[in-house]
Amino acid sequence: MSDQPTQVPPAAPEATPAPSTPHAEGHSSGGASRREGSSGGGGGQRREGGSGGPGGPGGPGGPRRGGKRQFFRKKKVCRFCVERVDFIDYKKVEMLQPFLQERGKILPRRMTGTCSRHQRWLGEAIKRARNIALLPFATEL
């Protein structure tokens, strides 16, 4: 609020040559809400949409905006490990449903945070459920 408008113009032209301008603009417009949403699944999606490289949360062009760039990502924990699940039952459809996309695809690990072992079991369970028409292979339009 107290920032003088004169401070902004020098930053903007500096940003224009960089290819990340639309990115930065989108960030500044809804900055606060994005940060909050990033703790959930939204963070993963955003990452996929952007560069998505292994560079981590810092990303390219980080230092210019200072603290604004470093958003805090909540560490995802495997839901099955927390509940100590040793066997994923293919008959419990409502348990498998959250790990499917709308069209019936299996959600990747990077979205759900499932550990590799449980993802393996989960995939098996989903495929079994699909075979016996409890879950769809692909939802029709």
Add this chain to the structure above:
Amino acid sequence: MEERLYDLIFICRPATPEEDINKIVATLEHSATEHGGKVEKTEKWGTRRLAYRVEKHREGFFVYMVVRSTQGDIIKELERRLKVSDVVIKYQTIRLDEELKRQQKLVHHRERRASHRPRKQAPPAPQQQVPSTPAEQTAAG
């Protein structure tokens, strides 16, 4: 051969009268005992919506059975009977004993670990400090 445990699910046409289903279940149980096996459990899930169309049906009557046997041939026989039946539109048999064994092993392992070295009381997790960003930065434009 050691004993094996199987899950058997089959789906009947939605318009099948209850008696026909009972008849199928009875014949399955009969042929199971004939081949030296045993039907441990039979559950009728009732009419459920199928995740995709099966033989032009959108719904089906699900029957779930647990079969225990030392003879693998029993499954061949049961599946042959289901295949021959006109009422049954889909069936699936899954061998489960190895997975249950794995599950028991994991539980056993966990219990042993818990009893061998009692976990020290973990120090209270340090409060996660959310890196506060200067919220005063006004969105230019």
